[in-house]
Amino acid sequence: MSKRRFTEDSWKKEPWFRSLCSAFVACESEEEVANFLRDVATLSEMQALSERFEVAKQLAQGVTYREIAQKTGASTTTVTRVAKFLENGEGGYRKILNAHRHHRLVSSVPHHHGHAEAKHSPSGEKPVSVLQKYLERAKE
Numbered sequence: 001m002s003k004r005r006f007t008e009d010s011w012k013k014e015p016w017f018r019s020l021c022s023a024f025v026a027c028e029s030e031e032e033v034a035n036f037l038r039d040v041a042t043l044s045e046m047q048a049l050s051e052r053f054e055v056a057k058q059l060a061q062g063v064t065y066r067e068i069a070q071k072t073g074a075s076t077t078t079v080t081r082v083a084k085f086l087e088n089g090e091g092g093y094r095k096i097l098n099a100h101r102h103h104r105l106v107s108s109v110p111h112h113h114g115h116a117e118a119k120h121s122p123s124g125e126k127p128v129s130v131l132q133k134y135l136e137r138a139k140e
Helices: 015-026 030-040 043-060 065-072 076-088 092-099 130-139
Strands: none
Touching: 015 030, 043 065, 043 076, 043 092, 065 076, 076 092
């Protein structure tokens, strides 16, 4: 039998993944989640997931990519990947960060159409994301 591969089109529907999600939902405390994670993941996998979440929290606080890489030890590639998912992913990071109110997200997408809280490019045309700002700085 060949190894199961998740694809962008199918990952949410995969029975094994759905079962894993259900297992997390069944946990009734942070301690139970920790114990389950320790049983199901290696220390390296737990460290990688923890690092990504810390990167997301710092991005949400507006810390620069370079500072995040220095503070966390994450590669700039990881920081960039997390920023991409924070802004254009499934909304998981955003939901958790907002739900727990750990940090106020620096919004790059206007939540209220046409309101002044959206960050605009120097020309005032459209919202500029954290990732776009980083990529523009990287070109300089």
